[in-house]
Amino acid sequence: MNTLSSYDELPYERLPLPETEPDFLAVLAWLHGFEASDARAARVLELGCAQGGNLIPMATRYPGSEFIGVDLSRVQVEEGRAFIERAGLGNIRLLHGDIASLPENLGTFDYIIAHGVYSWVPEFVREAVLAVCRRLLKPQGVAYISFNVEAGWKLYRQIREMLLKQDDVSLSPMQRVMRVKETLAGMQEADERLAKEIGYLKTASPSYLFHEYLSDINQPFSFEAFVESAARHGLRYLGEAGPRRARVVLENDWGLSAEARHERWLEAEARLDEALQTRFRRALLVRDDATVPSPQQPDRLASLSFSAELSSDDELDFSEFTEQHFQTRTGERYPVSHPLLKAYLVALAGAWPEVVDYQTLLDHALPLAREYGFIGEVDEAFNETLLDFVQLHGIRLHSQPRALEDAEIGLPQSTPLARTQAKSPEWPVTNVFHQALDLDEWGRWLITSMDGITPVEALARLLEEKLMDSGIQSGQEQATEVVENYIAFFRQQGLVG
Numbered sequence: 001m002n003t004l005s006s007y008d009e010l011p012y013e014r015l016p017l018p019e020t021e022p023d024f025l026a027v028l029a030w031l032h033g034f035e036a037s038d039a040r041a042a043r044v045l046e047l048g049c050a051q052g053g054n055l056i057p058m059a060t061r062y063p064g065s066e067f068i069g070v071d072l073s074r075v076q077v078e079e080g081r082a083f084i085e086r087a088g089l090g091n092i093r094l095l096h097g098d099i100a101s102l103p104e105n106l107g108t109f110d111y112i113i114a115h116g117v118y119s120w121v122p123e124f125v126r127e128a129v130l131a132v133c134r135r136l137l138k139p140q141g142v143a144y145i146s147f148n149v150e151a152g153w154k155l156y157r158q159i160r161e162m163l164l165k166q167d168d169v170s171l172s173p174m175q176r177v178m179r180v181k182e183t184l185a186g187m188q189e190a191d192e193r194l195a196k197e198i199g200y201l202k203t204a205s206p207s208y209l210f211h212e213y214l215s216d217i218n219q220p221f222s223f224e225a226f227v228e229s230a231a232r233h234g235l236r237y238l239g240e241a242g243p244r245r246a247r248v249v250l251e252n253d254w255g256l257s258a259e260a261r262h263e264r265w266l267e268a269e270a271r272l273d274e275a276l277q278t279r280f281r282r283a284l285l286v287r288d289d290a291t292v293p294s295p296q297q298p299d300r301l302a303s304l305s306f307s308a309e310l311s312s313d314d315e316l317d318f319s320e321f322t323e324q325h326f327q328t329r330t331g332e333r334y335p336v337s338h339p340l341l342k343a344y345l346v347a348l349a350g351a352w353p354e355v356v357d358y359q360t361l362l363d364h365a366l367p368l369a370r371e372y373g374f375i376g377e378v379d380e381a382f383n384e385t386l387l388d389f390v391q392l393h394g395i396r397l398h399s400q401p402r403a404l405e406d407a408e409i410g411l412p413q414s415t416p417l418a419r420t421q422a423k424s425p426e427w428p429v430t431n432v433f434h435q436a437l438d439l440d441e442w443g444r445w446l447i448t449s450m451d452g453i454t455p456v457e458a459l460a461r462l463l464e465e466k467l468m469d470s471g472i473q474s475g476q477e478q479a480t481e482v483v484e485n486y487i488a489f490f491r492q493q494g495l496v497g
């Protein structure tokens with residue numbers, strides 16, 4: 001069997017993809033009026049799974065579900081299998097194989113994920129992705145397929161063409177990336193958006209740069225063309241899993257059949273891509289014999305739960321509609337005007353890293369907003385503004401609330417997955433939110449040592465010795481403080497109970 005040498009040689013990062021998390025897919029489907037399976041008892045297939053960096057954390061989070069990944073790169077699959085063995089996971093299998101000729105006996109799936117595949121493979125594989133989704137999705141199954149979108153790539157294609165002109169395909173993928181980095185260093189661009197992208201590419205990971213800008217295939221599609229191909233395979237658009245700055249609201253659609261409403265919605269989505277210059281989509285699809293999905297229904301938020309790591313430097317105004325900002329730890333800034341939403345976000349931010357249900361948050365937010373002069377009600381407008389914020393990915397959705405486990409005082413314990421990840425330098429450490437964390441050497445060492453039986457004082461002594469080995473003097477008190485700060489950070493990041 002062929003393997004893709006570029007992926008063997010320049011493997012993709014082993015990152016978890018929060019937007020493909022089955023619980024997240026289930027709640028997105030719910031907002032669109034579609035009932036998908038419970039992530040805790042689901043069968044999940046990932047096409048083009050690389051080393052399993054996305055599936056493996058899911059498999060530990062949902063021990064009652066089953067995960068199968070398929071990839072054409074033998075090197076990546078073998079690496080993933082070795083990790084699965086080290087982590088002792090029994091509910092996940094990685095297969096070395098071609099999406100276009102899958103084994104017959106895989107069974108059917110509640111979720112099928114294909115991220116970073118569709119736009120980057122030959123047409124027959126693309127067709128196979130859609131055919132597999134239709135053939136192997138259960139009746140209420142949901143497929144996630146990401147692809148590059150024509151509306152945004154019209155612009156970025158210019159950079160790709162410039163870089164391809166300088167490329168030398170006789171070199172190895174890594175040598176080609178190094179050459180391109182040199183070209184990028186000397187590139188000047190007047191157009192603001194192109195200049196921003198070039199700036200980003202100068203620091204982008206080699207695998208991103210190679211697979212997006214130097215690979216043989218990078219085929220963007222218009223939304224209409226994608227939906228049409230899906231329809232030929234008996235699949236229908238369900239919604240978008242990625243962040244968006246606007247969403248489709250259909251007005252005057254009373255009396256339309258579900259099918260006719262769906263058609264109108266698709267037209268509006270396509271127009272939105274042009275308006276937003278969309279460059280990448282994470283599209284969700286369902287079988288065309290299942291319930292016809294509708295645009296998101298804001299009132300359905302009331303049965304969901306939420307999490308967000310946010311803060312605000314503004315002196316928040318809870319009485320008036322004034323635009324103010326909340327930001328994440330990593331610096332994304334989100335505008336908010338609705339006074340009650342501001343109070344809601346304060347309550348949510350205070351609860352982080354817990355996941356809290358809609359009503360509990362309102363029970364905190366409403367008295368707070370009222371105290372400072374809010375006189376409105378919890379109405380449709382509030383749900384709509386909350387949904388807009390959710391759609392920006394300022395808030396994360398969940399099907400169930402999740403409280404922080406009471407930590408065993410003095411006996412810190414990291415998860416078995418985090419310990420295995422931390423021991424494998426090339427693997428990222430992931431948290432309960434299906435995110436990769438940026439940890440330094442000491443953080444990784446501490447994670448591997450937090451086994452639930454070693455007290456904080458003993459960890460501090462071990463750290464002190466380790467620092468001494470590296471020529472750094474620290475007292476017991478200082479080492480204890482460092483260990484405690486790390487543990488607080490891990491807890492804050494959803495890495496330990």
Ligand SMILES: C[S@@+](CC[C@H](N)C(=O)[O-])C[C@H]1O[C@@H](n2cnc3c(N)ncnc32)[C@H](O)[C@@H]1O
Pocket residue numbers: 004007012013015047048049050051070071072073076097098099100114115116117120121125211
């Ligand atoms: C850009 S990577 C994306 C990896 C992963 N899904 C992610 O997003 O991190 C594309 C993956 O698809 C795999 N792939 C490409 N063509 C394939 C095929 N015909 N069958 C199976 N896997 C394929 C590649 O080996 C590679 O691991």
